[in-house]
Amino acid sequence: MKRADLIVAGAGLGGLSFLWHWLESDNRSQRITVIDRTFEPRSDRTWCFWGPPTAMFSVTASHSWHKSEVLFGDFAARQNLGDLRYHCIQSEDYQRLVLARIQNHPNVTLIEASIQEIGEDDDGAFVVSSVGRHRASWVVQSVQEHPAVGRTARYPIRQHFGGLEVETARPVFTPERFTMMDFRVPQRNGVTFMYTLPTSETTALVEHTVFSPTTMTPEEHFEATEQYIRETLDTDFTVLRRESGDLPMDDTFPPQQSSPRVFNIGIVGGNIKPSTGYAFSRIQRHTRALASNFALTGRLTPVAGSPSRFALYDLLFLRVMHSKPAHALMVFEALFRQNPIENVMKFLDERTHLFEELRMFVGLPKRHLLGGVFALMGRLRWLRAIQPFRGLGIAASLFAGWLGVLWMGLHGLHPAAGTVTADGAWILLTAFLSSGVFMTAHEAMHGLVVPGFPQTNRWVGRLSTWTYAGLDYDTLERAHHLHHAHPATSKDPDYHRGSPNPLRWYWNFMTQYLTWGQVLRMHVLFLALLYGLSIPLSKVMWFWAVPLVLSTFQLFFVGTWLPHRPGSYRGDGPLKARSLDLNPILSFFACFHFGYHYEHHARPDLPWWRLWRVRGLDGDALHHAERPRLRAIPTLSSLTTTPVADRVQAS
């Protein structure tokens, strides 16, 4: 059998989602082997998530709701979901949808077998199953936990539930409204609520759900569900189907990789939100990022996780649920009393901004949460919490430096002003720092100024391109991503248009981004300097206009012409680039390490100030360098672990 490029170990939600997103990518030439105990679709799970009415997979949804309710003893939040819908997909439908596309795909081989071991050695990654040993360059797996996860969680909460799909004797459900949480049930074992998904006035899936350290058996959950239907809904019923689950909602935060070539997806990849137990959307986001990059480059690359502040919120909720379940109920109630359900959903999906989050927290019982903030600070480690802002600090320093140098030049305040040498040096310094401002915009295009804050990156990028030369950031951003996907080809907007002559190429390069808006903005800036700040014309020309032109030359020659001019390249496809052979000091002055261009194309996740550390590396070494370290770095022997029993049971 031909060796595969990648093995998908486990074809549940995680494995099938990876395959789906790979199929949806433009470039999918790789050979993939998929291994699972069975490929027979199973109707044992109902996967629900929220999103826009046309969210991905919404057409496969068996039902979508536009109204929701959350019920407490003396308060009920019943609301429209605004521009959101709550979609539910039957696992069987999802499996059929994906399997129909992969079953006869020439590049995909399905193997029904029991997986016994997953690991990697010098020859790549491997999976040992009941039918033999399978080899590939990469493995994505949703079967075995990372060894580090076995360590004790500080807040070992589990979400355990058991539900019944029922047909009731009389109409008791509102089909267009689902019950997200009904807390009007005994709170004996932890935070307890009923979850109801009605499909008609007489049919629904009703689930008894508990967040607690100790679990209950499925039968106990079924019994509690029966009692709720009989006593609270006050009706007789017939049971059509049962489902139950026991999911981790703890603070172990499993790592994305078990080893360099074995990537964890699904629940074992940490894609369950610790404070809610929802996993569907996270699994989609994670597998889409992994699979589309794999389709494009043939490699797996770790995906940026949630911003650290969301991990802090999760920990706070977990801590309260663990130590004071009654207080957790108060937090839930305050959250839903003061915020529309739609906003709470966006927050739980980690799609809110810091300001919106602070507004949400204003009315929450602070005593229970604030105490936790201090207790948890030590755990998150300060440095990890502020690390995302390092890029912002560097960008702000560059911007302030450029403004200061520009100001001094325009006002003749620089040392030995008026002498040819000093003025010349100052013009070069201004040009260099102008390029630094543009480099900040470039960082923003890759989401690196403040990782995890896309809007902040966008606004920093806009500020940088506007002040640099009145350029439209959004146009540049789109073009830059096209450039990364197809460098040095006719699809690359930055590539030459027929003539590789550097001056003609430079001219075409510059004029393609010229717009009337930019001309207007540059005029306004020019007139503001001339008349607003009363700077003499000669100074405006020498200390503002000339450095700007020099900076565009610098950026073009170091970042476009030298690395992408026709000839032999170090890589292919998205890596069709070469690097300048400069030591890190010269490279910094050449143009903020932009000359390490092959490295930049291979690792667009690295900010300019870390590129020098991967200089000259290639292949695996380049791919793995400067990655965030795994929480527990496994030794090779510990990488081959046998699968744990399914942590998620379904009946």
Ligand SMILES: Cc1cc2nc3c(=O)[nH]c(=O)nc-3n(C[C@H](O)[C@H](O)[C@H](O)COP(=O)(O)OP(=O)(O)OC[C@H]3O[C@@H](n4cnc5c(N)ncnc54)[C@H](O)[C@@H]3O)c2cc1C
């Ligand atoms: C009943 C239930 C309802 C849920 N509802 C929701 C919901 O509404 N919304 C939400 O966001 N999340 C929900 N979840 C949580 C989560 O979305 C699911 O658990 C999801 O299935 C996790 O995907 P996964 O790929 O990690 O695991 P799975 O889907 O369980 O996939 C693992 C796969 O690995 C295979 N496998 C395991 N061991 C072996 C072995 N040794 N050899 C070969 N194959 C093996 C299994 O057959 C399976 O196909 C629910 C979970 C359950 C149990």
